[in-house]
Amino acid sequence: xxxxxxxxxxxxxxxxxxxxxxxxxxxxxxxxxxxxxxxxxxxxxxxxxxxxxxxxxxxxxxxxxxxxxxxxxxxxxxxxxxxxxxxxxxxxxxxxxxxxxxxxxxxxxxxxxxxxxxxxxxxxxxxxxxxxxxxxxxxxxxxxxxxxxxxxxxxxxxxxxxxxxxxxxxxxxxxxxxxxxxxxxxxxxxxxxxxxxxxxxxxxxxxxxxxxxxxxxxxxxxxxxxxxxxxxxxxxxxxxxxxxxxxxxxxxxxxxxxxxxxxxxxxxxxxxxxxxxxxxxxxx
Amino acid sequence: xxxxxxxxxxxxxxxxxxxxxxxxxxxxxxxxxxxxxxxxxxxxxxxxxxxxxxxxxxxxxxxxxxxxxxxxxxxxxxxxxxxxxxxxxxxxxxxxxxxxxxxxxxxxxxxxxxxxxxxxxxxxxxxxxxxxxxxxxxxxxxxxxxxxxxxxxxxxxxxxxxxxxxxxxxxxxxxxxxxxxxxxxxxxxxxxxxxxxxxxxxxxxxxxxxxxxxxxxxxxxxxxxxxxxxxxxxxxxxxxxxxxxxxxxxxxxxxxxxxxxxxxxxxxxxxxxxxxxxxxxxxxxxxxxxx
Numbered sequence: 001x002x003x004x005x006x007x008x009x010x011x012x013x014x015x016x017x018x019x020x021x022x023x024x025x026x027x028x029x030x031x032x033x034x035x036x037x038x039x040x041x042x043x044x045x046x047x048x049x050x051x052x053x054x055x056x057x058x059x060x061x062x063x064x065x066x067x068x069x070x071x072x073x074x075x076x077x078x079x080x081x082x083x084x085x086x087x088x089x090x091x092x093x094x095x096x097x098x099x100x101x102x103x104x105x106x107x108x109x110x111x112x113x114x115x116x117x118x119x120x121x122x123x124x125x126x127x128x129x130x131x132x133x134x135x136x137x138x139x140x141x142x143x144x145x146x147x148x149x150x151x152x153x154x155x156x157x158x159x160x161x162x163x164x165x166x167x168x169x170x171x172x173x174x175x176x177x178x179x180x181x182x183x184x185x186x187x188x189x190x191x192x193x194x195x196x197x198x199x200x201x202x203x204x205x206x207x208x209x210x211x212x213x214x215x216x217x218x219x220x221x222x223x224x225x226x227x228x229x230x231x232x233x234x235x236x237x238x239x240x241x242x243x244x245x246x247x248x249x250x251x252x253x254x255x256x257x258x259x260x261x262x263x264x265x266x267x268x269x270x271x272x273x274x275x276x277x278x279x280x281x282x283x284x
Numbered sequence: 285x286x287x288x289x290x291x292x293x294x295x296x297x298x299x300x301x302x303x304x305x306x307x308x309x310x311x312x313x314x315x316x317x318x319x320x321x322x323x324x325x326x327x328x329x330x331x332x333x334x335x336x337x338x339x340x341x342x343x344x345x346x347x348x349x350x351x352x353x354x355x356x357x358x359x360x361x362x363x364x365x366x367x368x369x370x371x372x373x374x375x376x377x378x379x380x381x382x383x384x385x386x387x388x389x390x391x392x393x394x395x396x397x398x399x400x401x402x403x404x405x406x407x408x409x410x411x412x413x414x415x416x417x418x419x420x421x422x423x424x425x426x427x428x429x430x431x432x433x434x435x436x437x438x439x440x441x442x443x444x445x446x447x448x449x450x451x452x453x454x455x456x457x458x459x460x461x462x463x464x465x466x467x468x469x470x471x472x473x474x475x476x477x478x479x480x481x482x483x484x485x486x487x488x489x490x491x492x493x494x495x496x497x498x499x500x501x502x503x504x505x506x507x508x509x510x511x512x513x514x515x516x517x518x519x520x521x522x523x524x525x526x527x528x529x530x531x532x533x534x535x536x537x538x539x540x541x542x543x544x545x546x547x548x549x550x551x552x553x554x555x556x557x558x559x560x561x562x563x564x565x566x567x568x569x570x571x572x573x574x575x
Contacts, residue, residue, distance in 0.1 A: 004471050011473040015383050018375035019392065022447070025440070026395050029402070029410065083305030091302060103563070104310040110494070110559045111316060112501025114528050115552045118535070119316045122323060126540055143312065150309065174291050176298035197397065204403025207503035207528070211535055238405045238504055241412060250413075257406050264401040268394065 030261055037258020040251050046259070049221055050236070055248040059233060059256060061217035066232040068224070069134055069213065070202055073141035078195065081146050082184075085153025085191075090179055109147035116143045117208040125212055134230035137213025144208055145198050152194025156187040189279040193272055200267035204260055206234045215239045233260060317556065324550035330543045336550065342514040344534075344544040351551055353516040357526040358555075360517055361431045361506060362499040365438035369499075370492055372439070373446025377488075380447065381454035382476060399444040408508030411437040416509065425521050429511030432520040437505050442495035449494065453487020454480060486569045493569070497562040501555060503528040527551045 048058020084101070092098040120140025130136040160183050168178040184191075213230030231239070237256040240249045327336065331349045335341075339350025380392050411433060420428030457480050465475040481488070511523020512533050525533070531548050538545035 004474065008471045008473045011476075012383060015375055015379040018372060019379035019384060019388070022372070022376045022443070023392065023395055026399060030398070032414075033406065033410065080305045080308060083302045084309060087302035087306040091299060092306070097307075100310050101306045103567070104313045106566075107313050107560055107563050108309060108316075110497045110501070110563050111313075112503065112528060112555050112559060114501070114503040114531055115316070115320060115556050115559075118531070118549060118552045119319055121535075122319050123315075143316075146309065146312070174295040176295040177291065179298070197401070200401050204401070204406070206403065206405045207532065210532060234403050234405045234504075237409060238508070241409060241508060253409060257409055260403050260406055264398065264403075268398055268401055 030265075033254075033257045033261045037254040037256070037261070040255035041258060045252075045255055050217065051246060053245055055246060057246060057248075057252065059236060059252070059259070060221055061223075062231055062233045062236045062256075063259070064222050065134060065213070065217060065230050066203055066234070069138045069141060069209075069230055069232065070199055072134070072138035072226070073145055073202060074195070074199060076139065077142045077145035077149055080142075081149030082153050082191070084146075084150045085157060086179055086184075088150070089154045089157035090175075090183065105147045105150050108143070109151070111143075113144060113205060113208040116140060117211050119143070120208065120212040130227065132212065132214025132216070132229055133227045134213060135226040137209045137230040137232075138226075140208055140212040141202055141205065144205060145202055148198045148201070149194060152198070153187070153191050156190025156194065157183055159190060160186040189275050193275045193279060196267055196271045196275065200264050203232075203263055203267070204234050206232075206238050209235050210238070317560075320549060320553050320556055323546060324553035326541075327543065327546040327550040331547065336547070340514075340516040344538075344547075347543065349543065349547040351527070351547065351554075353514055354525055354527045354530050354551060355554065357431065357510065357517055357524045358500055358528065360520075361434045361438060361510065361526055362496055364431060364435035364520065365442060365499045366492060366496055368435065369439035369443045369495060370446055373443040373491070373495070374450055374488065376443070376447040377450035377454055377491075378476060378481075380451045382480075396444040396448050399440075404441065404502060404504040405508070407437050407441055408505035411505060411509045419521070423521065427511060427523055428521075429509060429523045430519070430521045431510065431517055431524060433509040434506045434526075435520070437509060438499045438502060441502060441505065442499050445495045445498055446491045449491035450484070450488045453484040453491070456487065457483040489569045490566050493562050493566050497559045500558055501528065503532055507532045527555050 045058045046063060047060040050059060050061060051057030084105075088098070088101065088105075092101070117140060120136060120143070124130045124136040124139050125132060128136075164182050164186060165178055168182040169175070173181070209230070209232060213232065213235070215231050215235060216229035217231050218225060218228035233256050237253050237260070240246070240253050240256075244252075246252065327349065330347075336349060336351050337355070338352055339348070340352040340356075341348040341350040342353065376392075380389060384392060415436060416428040416433050418428075419425055419433055461483055462475050462480055465479040466472070470478070506526055507529035510525055510529050512525050512529055513523040514525050514530065515523075517524035531551055535545070535548050538548060
């Protein structure tokens with residue numbers, strides 16, 4: 001009897017250790033990256049031009065590319081994903097087509113991002129002659145965003161009480177009017193949360209972009225030309241560590257690491273927490 | 285057209301637009317399979333399948349395209365990562381579902397989201413500046429690069445996947461099951477180990493397979509830590525390469541459509557088939573749990 005009690009205590013203790021380890025590791029990880037990188041951040045570094053050979057380059061073009069490509073890819077992904085999410089949540093019957101679509105979304109979500117990158121390279125870079133460009137990278141990024149966004153849209157719509165919809169339909173509204181004016185607005189906080197988290201992921205993505213957006217940037221700072229080279233912050237970090245020639249590459253890498261960590265902190269907390277609050281108090 | 289007729293027309297258009305967007309998902313996954321597959325299978329025009337899958341001689345300049353060391357590298361690093369990440373993730377899940385007080389739960393959920401959100405280059409960079417020097421110093425290795433460095437970082441990257449999905453599975457086990465076990469005199473831990481965990485097994489298996497899919501497809505962190513040497517790994521501490529890491533390293537140097545380039549596409553196709561196979565495996569688990 002006492003032995004089983006001892007096991008009980010040991011197990012409980014071990015689980016506390018595991019939980020604490022997981023939290024402390026994350027804290028140490030983020031803390032170390034910020035500790036190393038934050039001192040490197042200044043206006044010249046964040047908004048300045050990068051240099052190929054000399055020390056003292058900035059990451060302004062890469063920062064601009066990261067957000068520009070995120071914006072372009074989201075502008076394409078969001079309407080398609082919301083349409084597909086609406087179909088799955090509101091229209092789909094349990095038949096073969098629905099099964100195939102669900103399986104496709106799941107599969108798309110598990111395709112390794114390097115494979116999506118090679119697909120983008122065949123289609124956009126070579127076949128459509130876009131070359132390594134912001135446009136090619138953004139369109140390939142759509143493939144990464146779509147499955148995540150479809151899933152959150154469907155889930156958010158499913159949390160909207162059926163009674164809202166029934167009330168609207170019984171008042172004579174069409175299905176489309178009901179979906180657009182009643183269901184979507186109620187599901188909006190959830191969808192926006194999903195969009196923000198997906199955007200945070202897309203910002204740090206690398207493998208998908210190396211062979212579609214490339215590892216170069218436009219000669220002009222903040223160049224909105226979609227055919228210009230589309231190296232992002234994350235790709236620049238990788239490129240510096242694997243082929244960089246600048247003498248201060250470790251310092252730049254630390255700075256980029258801190259910038260990326262700051263970005264995901266902003267996306268995960270400052271943008272998402274208010275939305276989650278809204279979600280809890282708006283629906284239900 | 286009357287107002288009602290017009291609304292009806294819009295309703296139909298909307299419906300077709302939604303169906304089209306949804307069908308696009310299926311079209312996309314099929315195009316990916318077809319285009320990657322077609323480009324990759326061209327390899328077999330010049331290289332025999334036997335050589336590709338069972339030879340570790342990779343020397344593009346001499347027309348040797350044996351991908352065995354990459355396939356083994358991918359499988360080995362995935363298995364080691366899952367072997368390390370599963371106990372940690374599963375303990376975290378039991379902690380989160382059964383032990384943690386409410387205030388801690390409110391911290392752990394977003395913490396898991398943060399783990400997932402950290403870009404894989406940042407994981408790779410941390411491994412490069414912290415883990416590799418530690419391995420080199422304390423184990424007296426020549427480089428510190430290799431499967432162990434890659435797998436340790438991979439284990440941390442896949443841990444949150446295992447944790448979140450297993451937590452949901454544990455929470456979905458009916459409370460009555462655990463209460464019945466406790467009422468029969470089982471201790472708290474006996475109840476978890478013999479009743480709750482087995483009941484949650486399909487969900488936990490799903491979590492592990494999804495984590496494997498993530499590990500086998502992970503590219504950047506692995507490429508920065510594996511050592512990028514096309515040789516068969518005979519130890520966890522020697523530089524080797526994986527399917528993903530070698531694609532990243534070599535794709536930039538190969539002319540599109542050459543045998544070398546096609547062999548890299550074939551490696552991508554192998555990755556694609558592996559990850560699709562895992563999705564079908566997960567379907568099996570979830571069907572059994574419903575039945």
